[in-house]
Amino acid sequence: MTIVRLGYVAMSVHLHNCSPSQTMTFAQFQKIKDREAAIKKLERIAVSNLENCLRLLKHNKAHDIRFFRLSSRLIPLANHEELDDWNYMKPLGDILEQIAEFLHNYPMRIDFHPDHFVLLNSPDADILKMSIKTLRMHEKLLRGMQIDPQHRCVLHIGGGYNDKEQALEQFIHNWGFVPIDLQKMVMLENDDTTFTLQHTLYLCEKLNVPLVFDLHHHLANHENEDWKQHWGRIVSSWQHSPLPLKMHISSPRSDQDFRAHNDFIDAQMFMNFLNEIKGTVEQIDCMIEAKQKDEALFRLVRDLEGYKEVEFIDGASFYIR
DNA sequence: GCCAGTCAAGTCCCG
DNA sequence: CGGGACTTGACTGGC
Numbered sequence: 001m002t003i004v005r006l007g008y009v010a011m012s013v014h015l016h017n018c019s020p021s022q023t024m025t026f027a028q029f030q031k032i033k034d035r036e037a038a039i040k041k042l043e044r045i046a047v048s049n050l051e052n053c054l055r056l057l058k059h060n061k062a063h064d065i066r067f068f069r070l071s072s073r074l075i076p077l078a079n080h081e082e083l084d085d086w087n088y089m090k091p092l093g094d095i096l097e098q099i100a101e102f103l104h105n106y107p108m109r110i111d112f113h114p115d116h117f118v119l120l121n122s123p124d125a126d127i128l129k130m131s132i133k134t135l136r137m138h139e140k141l142l143r144g145m146q147i148d149p150q151h152r153c154v155l156h157i158g159g160g161y162n163d164k165e166q167a168l169e170q171f172i173h174n175w176g177f178v179p180i181d182l183q184k185m186v187m188l189e190n191d192d193t194t195f196t197l198q199h200t201l202y203l204c205e206k207l208n209v210p211l212v213f214d215l216h217h218h219l220a221n222h223e224n225e226d227w228k229q230h231w232g233r234i235v236s237s238w239q240h241s242p243l244p245l246k247m248h249i250s251s252p253r254s255d256q257d258f259r260a261h262n263d264f265i266d267a268q269m270f271m272n273f274l275n276e277i278k279g280t281v282e283q284i285d286c287m288i289e290a291k292q293k294d295e296a297l298f299r300l301v302r303d304l305e306g307y308k309e310v311e312f313i314d315g316a317s318f319y320i321r
Numbered sequence: 322g323c324c325a326g327t328c329a330a331g332t333c334c335c336g
Numbered sequence: 337c338g339g340g341a342c343t344t345g346a347c348t349g350g351c
Binding site for chain 3: 011019021023025028071115260
């Protein structure tokens with residue numbers, strides 16, 4: 001028997017005017033002559049994004065959802081080199097406190113997936129530096145929400161740079177330059193174009209990092225490997241984590257456009273997977289990555305109600321026997 | 322009010 | 337080596 005908990009990504013198709021990713025580009029920023037006023041505008045956007053996050057968390061509570069990925073675009077231009085003097089955390093104290101209080105009363109697994117330009121294996125020192133800076137922003141936000149930062153940021157390994165083996169070694173080299181507290185935040189995910197499950201396992205085992213298995217990516221990018229042969233290693237990568245094993249679940253948009261995310265999740269595909277792994281872990285948290293966001297989660301729940309081996313605990317988690 | 326184009330970022334592909 | 341595609345959601349500008 002295994003407990004399965006479902007989550008979704010960053011925004012809701014049901015909540016209107018509730019984007020947690022409102023933004024301002026650097027070009028727009030520069031057009032505002034009064035720099036102080038421009039920074040004030042950035043701060044208003046960031047506060048609004050976090051207020052919308054709180055609305056989303058309340059929406060999650062109303063639907064029993066206890067697993068959620070926050071947008072990584074909460075603070076526009078937070079890491080821009082021209083805004084180094086801006087203390088972006090200063091105006092966020094109050095709203096972060098409100099989120100912390102909400103999460104204290106309704107515990108939820110919160111994590112981040114920093115954008116794909118956070119590259120810890122870059123051979124370019126400036127890109128590595130910027131990546132570490134972005135991880136630091138995530139760490140500050142987690143602290144502000146009073147969330148233990150351990151294993152909250154899922155990253156891809158990074159670029160292939162014409163030599164994957166070398167690129168993996170570069171990751172290990174660069175890891176030494178990542179502060180220990182930021183190392184602890186990281187989880188690694190197999191990607192759909194470059195680094196396969198085996199590549200990712202190699203790094204995860206070497207660096208003691210949990211592996212977030214993305215089944216869809218694996219199907220799009222593998223070298224004759226069967227994920228089932230490696231499942232035990234995936235589970236083991238979580239043995240020192242305070243959090244349950246985490247996965248990404250998505251369905252292909254079409255055979256022609258296989259890598260793109262579908263609006264919804266194919267329930268039969270998901271059940272086939274769960275039937276393979278049930279009993280191997282106590283609990284598994286599945287992040288639903290679908291274009292229709294929370295609606296895809298709700299539809300999946302409805303579809304799963306038809307399976308006899310599924311017994312629902314609440315609106316977003318169930319036992320599978 | 323809608324649709325097409327633009328904006329961020331770094332990688333990768335093509336010529 | 338340079339330009340364009342890729343990806344994603346938000347936003348801007350034209351009509």
